[in-house]
Amino acid sequence: MSTTSAPGRAALQVDGVAYEAVIGIECHVELTTETKMFCGCRNVFGSEPNTNVCPVCLGYPGALPVPNRVAVEAIVRAGLAFGAEIPAFSKFDRKNYFYPDMPKNYQISQYDTPFAVGGVVSFWLPDGTQRSVRLTRIHLEEDTGKSMHAGSADGRLGGSTHSLVDFNRAGVPLMECVSEPDIRSSAEAVAYLEALKRTFVALGVSDVKMEEGSLRCDANVSIRPAGSSELGTKTEIKNMNSFRSVQRAIEHEVARQAEALARGQRIVQETRGWDEGEQTTIVQRSKEEAHDYRYFPDPDLVPIEFAAADLARWREASRAIPQVRLERLISRDKISVVQAHQLVDTPGLADYYEAAVALSGAPQATLNFVLGELSRLANETGVAVAGAQMTPQALAEIVDLTTRGAIGSKTAKDLIGRVWAEGGSPAKIVERDGLAQVSDPAAIDAFVRDVIAAQTESVENFRNGKESVIKFLVGQVMKTSRGKADPRLAEERLRTLILETRGE
């Protein structure tokens, strides 16, 4: 990975020496499967506490886990989407530690054989810079229950009189996605997370809602002299519950470390929690308290090997992922980074756009309609572009009609409105209703002469040098021609005829 400074990175200095931030992110993403990871309980958010539970996810004596195939497949597809390697052999391990919201006092996870190894997340910053972050691994585990503490003023454990546990979340499939320390700024961290979210949503493996806890992330943050290849001492930042808090927490932590170094202090390896109210990080745990999790292969579960045919099928399907599509839109269709993200981040819109372009062969004109008139109508009517009566085929016809000059932009806009509401073929409507644009100079002249005769005051103003009036006069020609006049030709004939009629 490049360690040189890149555009968009705030200059960081300690005692006049340029420093850079080195950031790695560990994400936990809840999968949106129908059922939990190792039992048949429903996997839904927001149910009454302890209603989606059974002997398995409550860790009752004698109960056994059975892996959810859909969840395993989701992890593999997520890995393939980033070009990760899928090892032939994987297994589940037990991570042993005691906690009241973990029913078995061990978590079924993956230690040394994750389902996906490596891979690269590519994304674009708003200024158009492309960045890549390597993935270390993606593995599958089960979520814990949720503890709630009662009797304390702030709902925290300290000072509480008793605790309650909701096991609805216990056993929900959880994807852990670990990045290499390739991130260099808070803006990159957010763009990285957005890229993950975009991909997981597109794959349908998670809804990635930070506010509901279906995406949780920790950041490992350190700083070092720019260009150095050694890593500084890192701190782990937890408890960030929005993209905004990720950005703020990293900015704060980088500044805190820079100030500490400037004061001649050393950075201590520790876990710090982001305090949203105070906008600061607070020490939670030092390294000395690290656990020995006593990982070992879970004897209740058999190792997993994937069939080559399944892997090939999933690999093929992963070609439609946003990262690949963004690359295609930006490099092939020369669409701006912002517009490409608009397409990809609206459900179904990029599919719609690409289907229409395949028929029209005119990326820019198609894009203008999709992000312009069609998106406006979608907002107005509440019907998604992808689900509208206005099909990609219909849009391609309109693009074709306008680029040929057969209809003008006003007609195009009206037509889109009609087809959006009623469906049908724009080309046939144009033919049937005689909406084709008038490009015959003689016919245009007739409209122009009528307008010059009717709008004497405006014509006079134009003659006196008020250039802007010409737009109004073109508009009058369009109105007189019921939108069919070619506006460019109309303007040209207006200018000519107004001059010719001077002094008449």
Added chain:
Amino acid sequence: MSDVLDRGAVEIARAVAARETSALDLTEAALARAHQRDGAVGAYLAITDEVAREHARRVDARLAQGARLPLAGVPVAIKDNMCLAGTRTTAGSKMLGNWVAPYTATAVQRLLDAGAIPIGKANLDEFAMGSSCENSALGVTRNPWDLARVPGGSSGGSVAAVASGTATFALGSDTGGSIREPAAFCGVVGFKPTYGRVSRYGLIAFASSLDQIGPIAKSVEDAALVYETIAGVDAADATTVARPVETARGALRDDLAGVRVGIVREFDLAHLDPEVRAVYEQAYRDLEKLGAELVEVALPTADYGVATYYLIAPAECSSNLARFDGMRYGLRVEAADVGATYEATRAAGFGDEVKRRILIGTYALSSGYYDAYYVRAQKARTLIALDFRTAFERCDVIACPAASSPAFEFNAKSDPVSMYLMDYYTIPMSLAGLPSLSVPCGYVTPEGGRTPLPLGLELTTPLFAEAALLGIAHAYEVGTRHAQKQAPPALEAAR
């Protein structure tokens, strides 16, 4: 009615199906007998009168509707580490002394579906950890052959129930010999199927990669019938094997013509007491007399079995038993905070042997020791399994003692290692996952002893060769009739 109860499972089911007696009448007789006889033996932690009657009524109703139930009305004792919905399921531990199971184990459910009647929950060493049943925190079980002696363990209650005639058959669980050793001590047939044959769903785990449920019965034929009923893939246990269960009863045979019996070179009978040794030498000769060919086979790594087992099983148990923390079910001893409550609960709830194994296992899995202990033990386990594979290239079945001595007296094995060595002949088969059973093979009267005590011959076949194993065991059983030659004194007294 009593004479019907003295028959085998196959005949009882036939009698009930033919309406010779109703399941309910038979169940009442079985319950009465259990209450009458069990006082001296202590096979049961609970005699489940009401549950038994409820199932008996259900069986009668189903028979009236024309259902065919292969175990109709047959009384069964269930080892108390298997869940039966609505009954206390204790694992012989104070930790679960009052825990009522909310669901039923798959193997138990299959018996109920076949018409069996659960007479009671049988005693066991706490969490199935032990070889004498002395580690039960909830009761003492005595050997029906000599009440001063242990029944063996950990399925001590199950074998004592069958040996004393209060259950026609029983379910036990075997991790390193917990079905076979007590079956040998009490003169009954105890059968551990291949790992993965019988669902563990609802069996309170001791060591998940070794635990296997199996039948304990008075005859090989009954064991085969029960095995056919409980075996087969289960969607609730990912370690069960999707492989058809061959009919074991169809493979029962009367001679051993063409069977090659492997005698293990390393299991030198010279180490045994001369009287015990004579019984096993006679057993080998009887196999030959029935037409088998004896061949010597080698299991050079079998000697490492006990050491290997006492790393793997405790490692798994240290994790499996972590869930008993007083938070959601079972015993809770309140203390200052959650950590102190964990400690107080586990200190009060677990017995010494359970604590010892949790400590050993936690140590073996700890950072810095994992490779030296757990990983090496897994490698040894693989080598032991490979030795068996090589041995089975030369023979169809391996014969050896099920235990090195008959049942011993209470408190005779106060040193844990001497107790662990009781499973010397059964552990290697468990580590290799092989189907293995103990069948009665003779009696010895120990010096100063009052009564003859049974011994068991252990027979083992390759993975999934249960049908062949039961067939060979049946031929030996009918050819020698050891089980019919004597009856436990407790049973005699009851008559």
